[in-house]
Structures are given as structure tokens and as C-alpha cells.
Amino acid sequence: MKRIISILLENESGALSRVVGLFAQRGYNIDTLTVAPTDDDTLSRLTLTTQSDDQMAEQIVKQLHKLIDTIKVVDLTVGSHIERELMLVKIKASDAEVRAELKSCVEIFRGHVVDVTASTYTVQLTGDSDKLDAFIDAVREIGIMEVVRTGVSGIARGDKFLRV
Amino acid sequence: MEHLSGGEIVICALKDAGVKHVWGYPGGAALHIYDALYRQEDVEHLLVRHEQAAVHAADGFSRATGEVGTALVTSGPGATNAITGIATAYMDSIPLVVISGQVPKIKIGQDAFQETDMVGVSRPIVKHSFLVTQAEDIAETIAKAYYIASTGRPGPVVVDIPKDVTDPNYKVPYEWPANIKMRSYQPTNKGHRGQLKRAVKTLLSAKKPVIYSGGGVILDNASDQLIELAQRLNYPVTNTLMGLGAYPATDRQFIGMLGMHGTYEANTAMHESDVIFAVGARFDDRVTNDLDKFCPHATIIHIDVDPTSISKNINAHIPVVGTCTSVLNEMLSIADDMATEPDAEAIKDWWARIDQWRADKGIYTANRYEPSVGDIIKPQDAIKALYKATDGNAYVTSDVGQHQMFAAQYYLFDKPRRWINSGGLGTMGFGLPAAMGVQLAFPDAQVACVTGEGSIQMCIQELSTCSQYNLPVKIINLNNSALGMVRQWQDMNYSSRYSQSLYEDSLPDFVALAEAYGHVGMKVTRYEDLEEKMRECFALKDRTVFMDICVDKSEHVYPMQIPGGAMGDLFLNKSEKT
Structure with missing residues (x-):
């Protein structure tokens, strides 16, 4: 099943390569990966998604924790959590009919058209990965020119938080 | 406070880390360090003939003494020659610090002469690595390197130092850090008390137990504790290839090495056992043979300082994370409190079976190979x-x-x-x-x-x-x-x-x-x-x-495990199988 793993990492050069290298070295796959400094700029927050069964997920978390640069690791999928991803899609939109259809579709998905030319619309969408997939399916016929996704970010619901 | 160059700081830090011997080989990027080495007498350097040997020698030194071994090499080929040695130490969890020279910072990434991304090349085979970017950081980095190498599950640490960082003309204050604290690295030493109680209880109730101990017992100097526990329980002990010597081989309770070339009695006892007490061992593929056929009747208690070793290959029923010494001490004291004794009758029967295996097919009860004669030396x-x-x-x-x-x-x-x-x-x-x-x-x-x-x-x-x-x-x-x-x-x-x-x-x-x-x-x-x-x-x-x-x-x-079989499925000689 899909796992969302969140890591609090020392914001040091080479730290990210240790995480990525671990996945390559041990034969785990990475579906998405996002990383950025937190409010404390000595720390990076990294979220990655991977497909794995329970046993492998446990190994992944333990192996990640073993890396010297990691401070905390949590498998968000174990509890209730919020998952978000941002996507930008450039779509062919030359004639009025298509533009109208696209606009209503964007509205249904609560997205925004963030750039317009005579022949294109660029749409911004946030949500969980399934929603973004569904939007892509909905507009595929119209003509997608380019898709850019950030990968999943996640946070636990409720009082739980990941902090030093 | 003393003002020293980066090269001098490297040597002073080694001295303050308690290092007396460094194995190594000089070269361009390490020459400032070698010059600092020349001008002092506290740290002795031994010149090898190939960098691989420098790391192996430091490794052998560490395995025999329990101290951290130290090697010093130059950039590029010096660093890559050291790689096999580092990987060797990594696989066996040997604490080493390997210091490598690197091209000056300004040349990093320029494909400079004798440049190799040592942190990158060594990444999968080190416990951790550092690239030092300024002389001010050398002392603390070296202190951290020794701390990381020797604590938790030990392993090799690489410290890569660009040549300009050891510049003899740039001097900075030197201070050896008294304490090292890292928020991202806090190894677990003591086992969970509740788990330990369960472990002792399970161990005491065993009827066909085997103590399976590995290199972790040696690395943590827990041999005395292992012997005490084993002898008090009168349980059979088998050691892995890495664990030999942790329990005295000439003692009656020792049933030999287990695994691919382990004894018939050790491998058969494992397969037949109802409780396996694994200490500082990692269920390596050279031990288990086919995982699906592994010890079908056994409840597994697994002690290891590294959580990733637990339930990696074989699911542990009672996992305990902690150092072998502290866990075994704790278990001994819990056993005292419980005042329960093992089932003497069952253990006696178990020993009778093991002794029969020994007598029938053991390599220590009879020569299982043709005798040497004349110019044929076995x-x-x-x-x-x-x-x-x-x-x-x-x-x-x-x-x-x-x-x-x-x-x-x-x-x-x-x-x-x-x-x-x-x-x-x-x-x-x-x-x-x-x-x-x-x-x-x-x-x-x-x-x-x-x-x-x-x-x-x-x-x-x-x-x-x-x-x-x-x-x-x-x-x-x-x-x-x-x-x-x-x-x-x-x-x-x-x-x-x-x-x-x-x-x-x-x-x-x-x-x-x-x-x-x-x-x-x-x-x-x-x-x-x-x-x-x-x-x-x-x-x-x-x-x-x-x-x-x-x-x-x-x-x-021989013996040799039959591929795809259970632990106890063995070739006993060229014509006989179990």
C-alpha cells in the first residue's frame, strides 16, 4: 500500500543524498519526494511516498532512523493525517467551447487558472494525489501539454506533531 | 588557547581522541597533515604498501583491542583504494575512522587531479561521513567521528578534508570538545524492561533452547555475561562465524559454529529448537539457509543494538533493542528475581539428543575426513x-x-x-x-x-x-x-x-x-x-x-548446507547427506 513517510532531517549538505541513496541501495522505491527547510532553518522536513507492505514499511522507517542526519521519522499512514500536493497543468485551450468546459472543470476541482494565453490555460490545483489524478483524467481528452507536480506533503491530524 | 593550522589540528585531535597508531599512505592532498605528523611524537604512523591494507590493518587492530582503528589516505586513488577496507569494516560493524585528503575546496567539482567525491563514493558503506569545510570545524568533526564510530552499532566513519582546510599558514584556536552531543544521534543502550521480562520468562520455559550468539557479543565485550547466562541455564550455545570465541569452544555446552559450514549438531539443534535466543546476531543468509524453512518450531528472542537488524530476515517474537552487555546483565538480574529454574528434565533430554547428534555426525567426536598420509596433508x-x-x-x-x-x-x-x-x-x-x-x-x-x-x-x-x-x-x-x-x-x-x-x-x-x-x-x-x-x-x-x-x-x-533447504539440511561429505 501507499505510505507517506515524514522525516525531520539536519539541514546539511549531503543529508538528502543519504536518504535517496538508502532507497536505491536497499531496493525500496520512491514515488514522490519533497523537501524544504522548516521554520528552524537548521532542519529540513522531507516527505516521501512509497509502495510497501507492513514489514517493508517497518524496515524503511528503521533504516531511515538509523541515518545519522535524521532526527525523527514517522509513517503518517499509520494514523489519520492530511495529505496535500500541488500541481500545475498547462492545457490546450484555443476555442471558446473548450475554454468554458475547462473553466467549469477547474471550478469543480476547486482549482485556479493562473495563466492564460490565446491558446493555453495553466491551471493550479491542490489536494491529495487521487484528486489530482482525477483532474488529469478529466482533462486528458482536451489536450494536456505539461504537468508539474510537487509530490506529496503530509502532516498528522490532531495534537501530534513532528518537532525537535 | 593554542593556535594551530588545520593539519596540526588533525593530529592533535587524533591524539586527544586517544589514537596512538595511524595506518596510512601519503599523497598530495594529505601532505599538510603528513607534515604535521612529522613534527610530533604522540601519534605513530605506519606506512603500508597499498591503502586497502591501511584500512584492514586499522580494522584488525580494532577487532583485537576493541578500540577504534584509524587510517589516513590521500584523495582520489588513495581514497578509492581504501573503499574495500571500509566496506569490510562496515559489513562486520567495526569501528574505524578513515581520514582522507581531498582536493582544495575551490577545485571540488572541477575534475581536478586526484579528485574523487569520497563522501559520495563511500556513502553506502559508512556509518557516517563528513566533508570538513573549514579548519575551525576539524576538532569537533573528528570528535564526532570517533563518537559515532564507537557507539551504538559500531562502524566506519569517513572524514574527508580538502587540502586548503589543512593550510599550514592559516591558524585557528584549537580546543578538543569535552563532550559530544548530537540531537540526531542517540543510540539506545538499555533494553525495554517489559520485553526483557517476557524474554526471560520465555527462555526459562524452553524445553529445546539454543543460544545463538554473534559478533555483537564480541563487539560489546559481553562474553562474560553470555557465559554466565548460558552456564546458569545449562543451555547449548552456538556461535556465528563472527561470534567465535564469545563462548569458549572447548566447553561442553558449545555445539560449534552454525550456518553454511556449521556443525551438524548446531544446525540440527537450531532446526529442532523451541526457543532461539539470538544475541548480537543478524540472521544472515549464510546462517539461515532458506528463510521459509527456517526453524519452524522456534519462538525467537532477538537482542540487537541495531533496530534494523531485528525482524529484517526472520520475524522476532520478542525483540529487544539494547547493547548485549546491558541486556544480558539485566536478564541475569531479572532471572534472579523470578527465582524460576529451567525444566531440568526437558533440558536433560535435549542434551541427550544433542550429544547423540555430536556422536553420530559431529566433526569434533571423530575425524570426518580421510586421514593425512605422506605427501597428502589435509x-x-x-x-x-x-x-x-x-x-x-x-x-x-x-x-x-x-x-x-x-x-x-x-x-x-x-x-x-x-x-x-x-x-x-x-x-x-x-x-x-x-x-x-x-x-x-x-x-x-x-x-x-x-x-x-x-x-x-x-x-x-x-x-x-x-x-x-x-x-x-x-x-x-x-x-x-x-x-x-x-x-x-x-x-x-x-x-x-x-x-x-x-x-x-x-x-x-x-x-x-x-x-x-x-x-x-x-x-x-x-x-x-x-x-x-x-x-x-x-x-x-x-x-x-x-x-x-x-x-x-x-x-x-563440510558440513555444508544444501541450498534451498532448512538449517539442518547438510552435505556431510562428498557422498553423504543428512
């Missing part, structure tokens, strides 16, 4: 002669192959840290440099490197280092004129098609070769000379001796 007998000549007290290093397994089977180690071999990575070439490290640590001890004519040639240049530093190691070369273990597999699986495992006509005259390096060379071709020559060899206390023993070319290592 390799097993060569190891037995070595054992006899050294009273079982030598430090024995080995290379990799048949000779390694014969040494593991027939040299009975009664003390920890006496058996030094590359178990995880299986590195040919390890034995001689490792022996140098051991001999340096214990100048008066008997140090034997059991090797083969294949392995020894992978680091034979170190005979020169032995001359330079008067390291009187004894090289016991089991010469069967072939890559013996490869040939054994070719016999067993490839209808004896010896693809690239033979080189008889091109082997050197090892006696002459040893003499060319200023050492003593001896050749043994007849069985009746073996014991005497072996005594003669060890009587030469101050000399490096190369003993070339021509052993039976057709001998195989």
Missing part, C-alpha cells in the same frame, strides 16, 4: 597443527575461502577477539594486513594469518610493511594450487568445470618470495613434518615467517 590437519603449536592461544586472522572455514571449524577459540576474519563482505586480502594490526597491538602475542595462495596474493605487498616495522606475524598458507572454495562450488554445481580457478603453473615460489622481503620462508610437503615445522615456525618469535603448506587439492569443506 587442510584440517594443518589447522589442528597450528592449534597445537600455539596452545590454542594465538590471534588468528584469516582471508576468505576454504582455509577460512577450516580455521573457523578446527581452531577452537576459547576467548573473544582472537578470531579475526572478514565475515560479512568476505574480503580476500584481509588476513595479512589485519594480522599486522593485531601484532602492533600485541607485540608479544602469537599472531597467525591463515590464508590460501589465492587470498595472500591480494595483499602480499604488505610483507614489506612487516619488514619495516618488525611485525613477526606467521603466515600459514594452505596452498592447494587453486581457488579452493570456487573449485568446491564448481565440483558441486558445475560438473567440475574449473573455470578460472586454476593457476598452478604460475604460482610464485613463496619461500623465495618471503626471503626476498627479508623474512623466513618454510615449505611443508609431507604430513610427518607438519607439527615439527609448525613448532619451528612459532619458535622464531622475532621473525615474520611464511609457511607454505601444500595441502590436499581435492578436499572440500
